[in-house]
Amino acid sequence: MTLRPVIALFLGLFSITAFAAEVSAFRVWTDPEKTRAVLDLSSRAEYQVFTLQGPDRIVIDLSNSSLRDSLDLAEQHAGVISGVRYGIPEPQTLRVVLDLTANSKVKSFMLDPTGEYGHRLVIDLYSEDAQASTASAPVKQIDDLNQENRKLIVAIDAGHGGEDPGARGPKRTREKDVVLAISRELKKAIDAKPGLTAVLTRDGDYFLPLRERYEKARRNHADLFVSVHADAFRNPKVSGGSVFVLSSRGASSEFARRLATSENNSDLVGGVTLNDKDDMLASVLLDLSQSATMEASNLVAQNVFASMAEFGDTHKNTVESANFMVLKSPDVPSILVETAFISNPNEEARLRDSAWQKKMASTIANGIQDYFHFSPPPGSWIAANRQPLRHRVVRGDTLADIAYRYQVSVNSLRRANDLSGDVIRVGSELLIPTT
DSSP: OOOEEEEOOOOOSSOGGGSOEEEEEEEEEEOSSOEEEEEEESSOOOEEEEEETTTTEEEEEEETEEESSOOOOOGGGOTTEEEEEEEEEETTEEEEEEEESSOEEEEEEEEOOBTTBOEEEEEEEEEHHHHHHHHHSOOOOHHHHHSTTBOEEEEEEEOOBTTBOOOBOTTOOBHHHHHHHHHHHHHHHHHTSTTEEEEESOOSSOOOOHHHHHHHHHHTTOSEEEEEEEEOOSSTTOOOBEEEEEOSSOOSSHHHHHHHHHHHTHHHHHOOOOOOHHHHHHHHHHHHTGGGGHHHHHHHHHHHHHHHHHHSOBSSSSOEEEOOGGGOOSSSOEEEEEEEETTSHHHHHHHHOHHHHHHHHHHHHHHHHHHHHHSOOTTBHHHHHOOOOEEEOOTTOOHHHHHHHTTOOHHHHHHHHTOSSSOOOTTOEEEOOOO
């Protein structure tokens, strides 16, 4: 039997012989493209990875390492891994064997401590069966976009997932769980609206890099990208939802800056290898062309924020901006919605409530529908069938703000609604003139 080395050795900054690494935990996550196995280590360790066949398995040898506890496999996330074994083939070498259900390609890398995690060894397994299934999956063609009365596509991105749990509430509610539930409800709400359809960037508990999230939206020819989150803050009294757009000049507030920094660290927590220079170059090129979609993103955000303001309290009185990596698609308008503060005990309870999740999803969907009914892309079903758009006045609205949100003049608003001045009443409806 022949061993085939697939990964080069990784060395720590200091002598491995001086510091023994201890393996303290083993976790597995599976997404549509791969199975990820993670070993938690007390320090960096020299390691080798080999594949074996007959039967298929992966062998991981960790030098000068030991095992603290037994390694248990979570079957619900196991993917192509059918079992995990370990032993000591020679002194001071810990061997971990992953039994596989199918032959798989392997990638591995070591991660430094970040967030709640210490050193980690990540093993990504790409089964040939999964790759074939993905390759044969139907992909939307450009011709689909030229069809008359086509449905508009909304990409819904449930934040965090897998290794990256996101924020946690006082009762240990995990952000990744509640935002996935809200995202699934949002898909249902959007699919129920004429002329709209939705796709999920993730529909399970697994990690997706930030760049992969908006690239999935682009591959699906999405007309809009919506990232769904639930924030946390050190003060448990802070409350209310928020809507964010990308800012290339800096955050609109200290809160927005802190939030963007936290969200952009998701790749560090979830585990992304940064040795692909082509991907890094692509990211720079995307940044250069980003400004083309920012105006449309702001209009979407204004509509969603207004809908959320009708539903309940908002954290601020306006849409905010920050440099979120996940909003950097160059050609798809993108917004990020913080549904509530998971760190607030009352809002944590709402986030866990299925009825509230449905109401929040419906609220976001209504704002999205308002945006598309005001400015539908040519050839879409909404462009051919849209009804006159109306705006319900909420607390804080001014005629100038409403005119800016819908990109119409104040005078045209006055004429369309027989207003002699700028006074508007909360709860009243204004007809939005269209061109």
